[in-house]
Amino acid sequence: MVSSRQILAQLVAFDTTSRESNLALIDFVWRYLTDLGVSCELIHNAERSKANLYARLGPAGNGGVMLSGHSDVVPVDGQNWSVPPFALTERDGKLFGRGTADMKGFIACMLAAVPHFLAQPLTQPLHLAISYDEEVGCLGVRTLLDALAQRPEKPDICLIGEPTELKPVLGHKGKLGVRCEVQGAACHSAYAPQGVNAIEYAAKLIHRLTMMSERLAAPERQDARFDPPFTTVQTGVIHGGRALNIVPAECTFDFEVRTLPHDDAQQVLMNWQAMHIVNYCRRCRR
Numbered sequence: 001m002v003s004s005r006q007i008l009a010q011l012v013a014f015d016t017t018s019r020e021s022n023l024a025l026i027d028f029v030w031r032y033l034t035d036l037g038v039s040c041e042l043i044h045n046a047e048r049s050k051a052n053l054y055a056r057l058g059p060a061g062n063g064g065v066m067l068s069g070h071s072d073v074v075p076v077d078g079q080n081w082s083v084p085p086f087a088l089t090e091r092d093g094k095l096f097g098r099g100t101a102d103m104k105g106f107i108a109c110m111l112a113a114v115p116h117f118l119a120q121p122l123t124q125p126l127h128l129a130i131s132y133d134e135e136v137g138c139l140g141v142r143t144l145l146d147a148l149a150q151r152p153e154k155p156d157i158c159l160i161g162e163p164t165e166l167k168p169v170l171g172h173k174g175k176l177g178v179r180c181e182v183q184g185a186a187c188h189s190a191y192a193p194q195g196v197n198a199i200e201y202a203a204k205l206i207h208r209l210t211m212m213s214e215r216l217a218a219p220e221r222q223d224a225r226f227d228p229p230f231t232t233v234q235t236g237v238i239h240g241g242r243a244l245n246i247v248p249a250e251c252t253f254d255f256e257v258r259t260l261p262h263d264d265a266q267q268v269l270m271n272w273q274a275m276h277i278v279n280y281c282r283r284c285r286r
């Protein structure tokens with residue numbers, strides 16, 4: 001049997017920074033599982049430069065557990081590493097290398113346990129799933145989820161091996177990122193009332209987001225299992241304007257909604273749109 005440490009050394013040696021292909025790592029896992037008699041399914045991206053891997057041990061059918069991890073890692077550019085990042089190094093009883101914790105360590109443990117799983121009389125399916133591009137927006141897992149949704153069997157639970165300091169984390173807030181483009185009408189600032197100032201309208205829209213986030217934080221809406229215990233809305237980026245003496249015709253801002261399980265990000269968005277549309281139409285009718 002191959003140890004989890006041996007497998008981890010192999011996995012770390014693949015530079016799977018999200019901008020790179022993960023196919024060499026996926027090929028390694030595919031060979032490892034195939035040699036053990038486990039058939040794998042690969043779900044490629046459109047360019048066929050990256051792939052998710054799915055495999056099932058035990059009987060077909062509903063139920064069972066899915067073990068899931070991502071194969072990509074964050075970059076090491078410009079970082080002062082004291083060990084080679086793409087080689088496994090042991091120091092003071094700890095293993096170092098890019099991705100050892102997040103989350104090739106979990107994948108190594110999962111793969112090392114496969115011979116053990118196969119030796120058991122499994123009464124329920126055990127699903128294995130490895131995705132790509134988690135670090136750049138969970139892009140790969142979307143096609144994996146689409147493929148899994150087509151399958152008749154559904155696992156009961158999914159264990160995702162993200163590092164959480166060995167404390168089980170049962171849930172994560174939802175997240176919706178939104179870009180809002182405000183279109184105004186430019187004119188010389190000396191005649192400001194004749195133009196439509198996109199930055200000022202953006203400021204009004206952002207103010208409504210702030211008002212909404214205060215409402216969402218009300219004590220009766222809170223869930224103490226999360227930190228902070230309420231749905232948050234925050235604006236992170238804003239661009240607009242060319243010169244002080246020009247009424248700006250464009251302004252763009254990005255905001256995000258991070259929701260508790262009982263809040264619906266789309267509903268939050270609709271409530272916000274309802275707030276500003278009413279106001280905007282009043283202005284149009286001036």
Ligand SMILES: [Zn+2]
Nearest residue numbers: 070102103162
């Ligand atoms: Zn991760």
